[in-house]
Amino acid sequence: MNPTGYPQGHALLIGVANYQKVSGLPDAILNDVNDVAATLASPKCCAYAPANVVTLLDADATRAAVLKGLDELAARAGPDDTACVFFSGHGAVVGNDSALVTVDSDLADFENTSIGSSELAAALARIKAKRVLVFIDACHAGGAAISKSLTDGKGHEFKTGYTQNTFAKLAVGSGRALMASCRADEVSAVFTNARNSVFTTVLLEGLRGAADKSASGLIKVFDLFNYISEEVPKLIPDNQHPIFKADDLEGNFAVALSQGGKKSPYSPETTGTAREADPWSVLEKVLVELYPFGPKDQEVWSRAGGDLSRLQFHPTGQAAWHAALRTLKQGGGGRNINFGSLLKTAQEDFSNHPQLAMLQAP
Template sequence: MNPTGYPQGHALLIGVANYQKVSRLPAAILNDVNDVAAMLASPHHCAYTPANVVTLLDANATRAAVLKGLDELAARVGPDDTACVFFSGHGAVVGSPSNGDSVLVTVDSDLADIKNTCISSDEFAAALEQIKAGRLLVFIDACHAGGAAISKTLTDGKGHEFKSGYSQNAFTRLAAGRGRALMASCRADEVSAVFTGARNSVFTTALLAGLRGAADKSASGLIRVFDLFNYVSEEVPKLIPDDQHPIFKADNLEVNFAVALSQGGKKSTWSTEATSTAHKEDPWSVLEGALIELYPFGPRDQEVWSRAGGDLSRLQNHSTGQAAWHAALRTLKHGGGGGSINFRNLLKIAKEDFSNHPQLSMLQVP
């Protein structure tokens, strides 16, 4: 990972508060998009290249513009990139709540012709499928209460009414595919809260704190997808107990992939005593301890085993990352692990990912 930037990061952020034909939403919706965009582009935090962070707000978030934005995102990312899509605004369920379609309501949507003026879950999923980034994370905050009233219906004042939000089936559809994940602000039967006078919604308040570094509890210098969701899912109920619970969907996600840098790539500070101790310990034990901390989900985490020349099919499955690393390194020590993997190659890859980690830097090839 580049400690001075995350140029492989790309984002499209969409926010609509001032709808043309549907009830408006609080200004916090627009703040959410602007603040997440600023966090992603900040060299002191997520460190995306600013030109790679695109926002569509209000009048610029038409149906055509959103679909074009998704196409342009797909055109500029490749398999080594990370892509984020963030939507905050109205969502609506068309048909029965249990198996009906869900739509994103853009600024120009007309509830009298909802199927032709909104973006259906099928259209949205098809657009996401064209994004060939190796890692794609979708954020959906689409079940806001209209205005100041707590309402779970979306109306235009002309007799057209739909259930507000997004269905569980739609969330699952949008998360389909290898390396894909979705994070939504609340369950399908809940409302995404915005406190009166607050700059941001409850969900985005927690998300921003996570991206600011709170989700990087091991101070690894990276914000990882599972860690980010774990943080947000723990913090939102603290802000609004029992009323809102973020959800996470992924059907083919094998690794705790990096979403961005944390605090510009800042890693943990290790004491001189701990560093010098690494000289005295068995190098295999030191490496194992470092790998367990830096890749907590095991040899599949960040594809480190494969990148070091190993073959994952040669390893047994284990219930925890710690057990997986212990078994994998025992296998490696006896000449197994497949391919061209060895202590030197594994240490080299780990050092490339965490170049400032003192214990790794002090290790010598046995």
């Protein structure tokens, strides 16, 4: 039991970018796993015991190793604990079902070298923790559309992704829930040169406190998904919609501590103080004030090196700035724009503005 009264959290995080026999994925996938692991284990965030957070990356994420990792998770997670499983990598559609593609999966012998949904669901069912949450970030598109087929150059081919049937199967059971990065017919976006996928970027924000809007000191499952489902479409309007599945979920259970169990700086009464220490939040507030019509106002985005065609239309300036800065933070919005160039352009326009004068690039 955590000193705050929250039961132990356990996690198995799996990421594959460099496959042995099928096409690879952006390196952001590996960052996703490492960053989620660090956030879960941080005493200032989710406060899981570091020994309870296990990662399997690339060569270590074989079929045998993943199944062993799930068995070990089931062995160490007690009934009163919380267990999280995170997978970032390829999925493959097999009829009306789908399978998790491990680093050593061979399309020529796919049934025996991948992890089918029934086998994966059975492994999850062996976890006796009362709270089990599965995250799947798959069907990645790195900067541009990628092939929706998984091939090995030898005539074997599968459609990438996961079916709704698989998602439902993995969420079966009391206290079980699943969050996936996108719908079955969508792709999970990764902006060029971004550290994380869009889904995992927002997930990390939520786990670091943004999802605890009531300042309860806990990250709760419904609150986390509500945050993710609201924020991801702001970055990828109309193109990516996270999904949530739960078969028998009675309450809004706690996934982890928020801010180590302390009051969240994202609570309404502190939004104007602690959160403003974040340079991105300060810049957004100032830009909304100075350029109320959004990034197109006075051509500030273009003059800073950005490309307006890379941004989505929003009906208000505030919404447009919020989405534009999220996109910029992920490496999007134009090849030649960054936090520094946008700040410099605004400083040139408003040289006497006190907050702009004090602001520095993160």
